[in-house]
Amino acid sequence: QVQLVESGGGLVQAGGSLRLSCVASGRFSRYAMAWFRQAPGKEREFVAAITWSGGREYYADSVKGRFTISRDSAKNTMYLQMYSLKPEDTAVYYCASDSDISVVFGKDDGIDYWGKGILVTVSS
Numbered sequence: 001q002v003q004l005v006e007s008g009g010g011l012v013q014a015g016g017s018l019r020l021s022c023v024a025s026g027r028f029s030r031y032a033m034a035w036f037r038q039a040p041g042k043e044r045e046f047v048a049a050i051t052w053s054g055g056r057e058y059y060a061d062s063v064k065g066r067f068t069i070s071r072d073s074a075k076n077t078m079y080l081q082m083y084s085l086k087p088e089d090t091a092v093y094y095c096a097s098d099s100d101i102s103v104v105f106g107k108d109d110g111i112d113y114w115g116k117g118i119l120v121t122v123s124s
Protein backbone atom coordinates (compact mmCIF):
# COMPACT_ATOMS: atom_id res chain seq x y z
CA GLN A 1 0.00 0.00 0.00
CA VAL A 2 1.41 3.34 -1.09
CA GLN A 3 0.23 6.72 0.10
CA LEU A 4 1.30 10.23 -0.76
CA VAL A 5 0.05 12.82 1.70
CA GLU A 6 0.37 16.55 1.12
CA SER A 7 0.42 19.18 3.83
CA GLY A 8 1.26 22.84 4.28
CA GLY A 9 -1.36 24.47 2.13
CA GLY A 10 -3.52 27.36 3.16
CA LEU A 11 -4.40 30.97 2.51
CA VAL A 12 -1.74 33.61 1.97
CA GLN A 13 -1.64 37.11 0.58
CA ALA A 14 0.05 37.89 -2.70
CA GLY A 15 3.79 38.13 -2.20
CA GLY A 16 3.76 35.67 0.66
CA SER A 17 5.25 32.22 0.94
CA LEU A 18 4.28 28.67 1.77
CA ARG A 19 6.05 25.36 1.97
CA LEU A 20 4.25 22.24 0.87
CA SER A 21 5.30 18.79 2.02
CA CYS A 22 4.54 15.38 0.58
CA VAL A 23 5.20 12.36 2.77
CA ALA A 24 5.35 9.00 1.06
CA SER A 25 4.66 5.71 2.78
CA GLY A 26 4.83 2.16 1.53
CA ARG A 27 7.33 0.55 -0.79
CA PHE A 28 7.47 1.67 -4.38
CA SER A 29 9.96 2.41 -7.09
CA ARG A 30 10.46 5.97 -8.27
CA TYR A 31 12.63 7.72 -10.73
CA ALA A 32 11.24 11.12 -9.87
CA MET A 33 8.59 12.87 -7.88
CA ALA A 34 6.71 15.95 -8.90
CA TRP A 35 4.17 18.59 -8.08
CA PHE A 36 1.21 19.33 -10.30
CA ARG A 37 -1.59 21.80 -9.77
CA GLN A 38 -5.09 22.37 -11.01
CA ALA A 39 -7.11 25.54 -10.76
CA PRO A 40 -10.92 25.52 -11.02
CA GLY A 41 -12.01 25.23 -14.62
CA LYS A 42 -8.48 24.62 -15.87
CA GLU A 43 -6.47 21.60 -16.85
CA ARG A 44 -3.93 20.06 -14.55
CA GLU A 45 -0.49 21.51 -15.14
CA PHE A 46 3.05 20.60 -14.28
CA VAL A 47 4.79 22.65 -11.60
CA ALA A 48 8.10 21.02 -10.72
CA ALA A 49 9.86 17.66 -10.55
CA ILE A 50 12.93 16.22 -8.92
CA THR A 51 14.83 13.02 -9.62
CA TRP A 52 15.00 10.95 -6.50
CA SER A 53 18.55 9.68 -6.70
CA GLY A 54 20.32 12.71 -8.10
CA GLY A 55 18.11 15.55 -6.96
CA ARG A 56 18.01 17.23 -10.36
CA GLU A 57 15.31 19.86 -10.50
CA TYR A 58 12.87 20.77 -13.26
CA TYR A 59 10.43 23.67 -13.26
CA ALA A 60 7.59 25.06 -15.27
CA ASP A 61 8.42 28.46 -16.72
CA SER A 62 5.65 30.04 -14.68
CA VAL A 63 7.33 29.23 -11.37
CA LYS A 64 11.05 29.44 -12.17
CA GLY A 65 12.83 31.69 -9.71
CA ARG A 66 9.94 31.61 -7.24
CA PHE A 67 9.50 27.94 -6.33
CA THR A 68 12.11 25.46 -5.16
CA ILE A 69 11.60 21.71 -5.10
CA SER A 70 13.62 19.49 -2.79
CA ARG A 71 13.53 16.10 -1.16
CA ASP A 72 14.72 14.37 1.99
CA SER A 73 15.19 10.75 1.05
CA ALA A 74 15.67 9.61 4.64
CA LYS A 75 12.24 10.98 5.50
CA ASN A 76 10.60 9.97 2.22
CA THR A 77 9.47 13.54 1.94
CA MET A 78 9.34 16.01 -0.93
CA TYR A 79 8.94 19.74 -0.48
CA LEU A 80 7.86 22.69 -2.55
CA GLN A 81 9.00 26.03 -1.17
CA MET A 82 6.96 28.79 -2.75
CA TYR A 83 7.94 32.45 -2.60
CA SER A 84 6.45 35.57 -4.12
CA LEU A 85 3.10 33.90 -4.54
CA LYS A 86 0.66 35.33 -7.03
CA PRO A 87 -3.13 34.98 -7.25
CA GLU A 88 -2.66 32.86 -10.37
CA ASP A 89 -0.84 30.30 -8.22
CA THR A 90 -4.16 29.50 -6.54
CA ALA A 91 -4.88 25.84 -7.17
CA VAL A 92 -5.07 22.40 -5.68
CA TYR A 93 -1.53 21.08 -5.58
CA TYR A 94 -0.91 17.38 -6.07
CA CYS A 95 2.08 15.26 -5.17
CA ALA A 96 2.96 12.53 -7.66
CA SER A 97 5.52 9.80 -8.24
CA ASP A 98 6.77 8.23 -11.44
CA SER A 99 8.92 5.16 -11.97
CA ASP A 100 10.23 6.45 -15.29
CA ILE A 101 11.62 9.62 -16.74
CA SER A 102 8.52 11.06 -18.37
CA VAL A 103 7.43 13.25 -15.47
CA VAL A 104 10.54 15.44 -15.67
CA PHE A 105 9.25 16.58 -19.05
CA GLY A 106 5.98 17.63 -17.45
CA LYS A 107 3.99 14.61 -18.55
CA ASP A 108 1.48 12.96 -16.25
CA ASP A 109 0.46 10.02 -18.44
CA GLY A 110 2.63 7.57 -16.55
CA ILE A 111 2.18 8.76 -12.99
CA ASP A 112 2.06 5.77 -10.67
CA TYR A 113 0.66 7.38 -7.54
CA TRP A 114 -1.12 10.62 -6.75
CA GLY A 115 -1.76 12.37 -3.50
CA LYS A 116 -5.24 13.63 -2.75
CA GLY A 117 -4.20 17.24 -3.23
CA ILE A 118 -4.02 20.29 -1.01
CA LEU A 119 -5.44 23.74 -1.62
CA VAL A 120 -3.28 26.83 -1.92
CA THR A 121 -5.17 30.11 -2.09
CA VAL A 122 -3.40 33.38 -2.80
CA SER A 123 -5.42 36.51 -2.21
CA SER A 124 -4.81 39.77 -4.03
